Structure formats: structure tokens, C-alpha cells
Amino acid sequence: MSEKAGRAATSRGFGRVIVFVYGILAFAASGRATFELTTKFSDAPFPYSLSILAAVIYVVATWALATGRRRIALATVSFELLGVLAVGLSSLLATDKFPEASVWSDFGAGYGWVPLVLPMVGLWWLYRTRRVG
Numbered sequence: 001m002s003e004k005a006g007r008a009a010t011s012r013g014f015g016r017v018i019v020f021v022y023g024i025l026a027f028a029a030s031g032r033a034t035f036e037l038t039t040k041f042s043d044a045p046f047p048y049s050l051s052i053l054a055a056v057i058y059v060v061a062t063w064a065l066a067t068g069r070r071r072i073a074l075a076t077v078s079f080e081l082l083g084v085l086a087v088g089l090s091s092l093l094a095t096d097k098f099p100e101a102s103v104w105s106d107f108g109a110g111y112g113w114v115p116l117v118l119p120m121v122g123l124w125w126l127y128r129t130r131r132v133g
Helices: 003-010 013-039 045-067 070-093 105-111 114-128
Strands: none
Touching (some): 013 045, 105 114
């Protein structure tokens, strides 16, 4: 799919909704990560580093989805899903490593589980709108 066709797919309908939700999550995660980094990073560096990573992933995924860069979108959304699953499970099993929550802790419970559901929806949408042939 060309970049122009990819942009057209995200400029209307459900594609626009996905880009909008990713944008909100990118903004929220970036704000959280910036606050944690500047005010209390030494309290829990591991989970706060994961929040920074999540923010970067959301920003790149938003950009990739909005501009039709499907390979980058697929990579970042897939990484996001793996990150949410790994961090979510780790935060439940290794509570000593997570004295404070990250964006992906407890499978994104602090964000209404949107971090868990959104990459599944994003991957479904990328699959559904792929160009076959």
C-alpha cells in the first residue's frame, strides 16, 4: 500500500478513530513519563523507564498510523502488545520490581485497560486494511 493510500485509510472512518485514540494515549503517556522522569525517577527507575518506552512507542505508532507507514505501524503496535503482556504479567508476578506502576503495569489497568485492548484493535485494523495482491 502506498503512503498516500495508507494516509487515506486513516483520514476517515475507523482509521481516524484509531489514530485519535493512539494520539490521546501518546499524549497521556508522554505527560506521565515526563513528570516521572523529572520529579521522582530515582524512586522507581525500572517502571518509570518502561513508562518512557511506552510513551515513545505510542508517539511512533501514532505517527506511523497517521502517515500510512504500515510496516512501522505494524512493528510498533506489535511491540506494544508484547510489552503490555510482558510488563503486565511481570508486574503481577514480580511486585518487588514494580514499587510504582508504569503505563503497562497490570495490563494497563491504570488507563482502563486501553493499553491492552488498543494494540489488538490496531493489529486487527492493520490486517483488515492490508492490500492483498
